[in-house]
Amino acid sequence: EIVLTQSPGTLSLSPGERATLSCRASQSVSSSFLAWYQQKPGQAPRLLIYGASSRATGIPDRFSGSGSGTDFTLTISRLEPEDFAVYYCQQYGSSLSFGGGTKVEIK
Amino acid sequence: QVQLVQSGSELKKPGASVKVSCKASGYTFTSHAMNWVRQAPGQGLEWMGWINTGNGNTKYSQKFQDRVTITRDTSASTAYMELSSLTSEDTAVYYCARWRGSGWIDYWGQGTLVTVSS
Numbered sequence: 675e676i677v678l679t680q681s682p683g684t685l686s687l688s689p690g691e692r693a694t695l696s697c698r699a700s701q702s703v704s705s706s707f708l709a710w711y712q713q714k715p716g717q718a719p720r721l722l723i724y725g726a727s728s729r730a731t732g733i734p735d736r737f738s739g740s741g742s743g744t745d746f747t748l749t750i751s752r753l754e755p756e757d758f759a760v761y762y763c764q765q766y767g768s769s770l771s772f773g774g775g776t777k778v779e780i781k
Numbered sequence: 782q783v784q785l786v787q788s789g790s791e792l793k794k795p796g797a798s799v800k801v802s803c804k805a806s807g808y809t810f811t812s813h814a815m816n817w818v819r820q821a822p823g824q825g826l827e828w829m830g831w832i833n834t835g836n837g838n839t840k841y842s843q844k845f846q847d848r849v850t851i852t853r854d855t856s857a858s859t860a861y862m863e864l865s866s867l868t869s870e871d872t873a874v875y876y877c878a879r880w881r882g883s884g885w886i887d888y889w890g891q892g893t894l895v896t897v898s899s
Contacts, residue, residue: 675843679806695835704884706883706884707884708884709884709886711826711886713826718876718889718891718892719876719886719889720889721885721886724881724883724884725883725884725885727821730887735890741833747825747841760824762826764826764885764886766870766884766885768839769828769842770831771828772818772826772827772828773825773827774825775825775826
């Protein structure tokens with residue numbers, strides 16, 4: 675089973691700043707099968723990025739994904755107030771798993 | 782528009798079972814697998830398993846293999862997740878989530894809170 679480790683656990687930033695979130699896999703993951711989700715309190719997760727770098731429908735271009743192999747990154751170029759949330763990466767290999775999440779909080 | 786509507790909150794005693802439903806609309810139910818994902822209070826997302834809604838084949842996380850059963854009723858466009866031998870550690874929000882088929886989840890249900898308490 676592939677384990678995804680996200681870092682940092684919490685990111686404290688101000689609106690307008692750049693956020694860089696990391697997702698590291700215990701084994702190589704096909705880029706096609708790496709996704710990122712955003713979750714706000716009391717809500718279901720929302721798909722942000724699929725195939726490591728493709729934005730889902732309606733996702734602003736300040737969100738971008740990159741990476742390959744075992745190291746993937748989600749970047750939010752300039753944080754908007756609505757971007758403060760928890761972010762999860764997810765992989766699909768022989769099975770499906772999620773990372774532990776990164777909370778982006780207001781500094 | 783795609784909608785996944787789950788059944789309501791449940792309160793169960795330890796040792797009991799719970800069955801959560803997920804009714805799909807706005808697309809062809811049998812064209813997309815359905816996942817079940819849970820989230821304990823203040824914790825992350827945990828994949829439980831999925832069902833191929835076309836042929837009924839299932840795949841479960843090893844963690845839940847012995848306790849979870851995922852089924853579907855194609856005539857009702859509904860998927861079900863049953864979890865047995867409940868303990869307090871099963872207290873969580875349970876989500877159904879549509880599999881895009883290419884490696885990600887594109888739609889989620891609203892979640893069903895299952896509370897296990899004596």
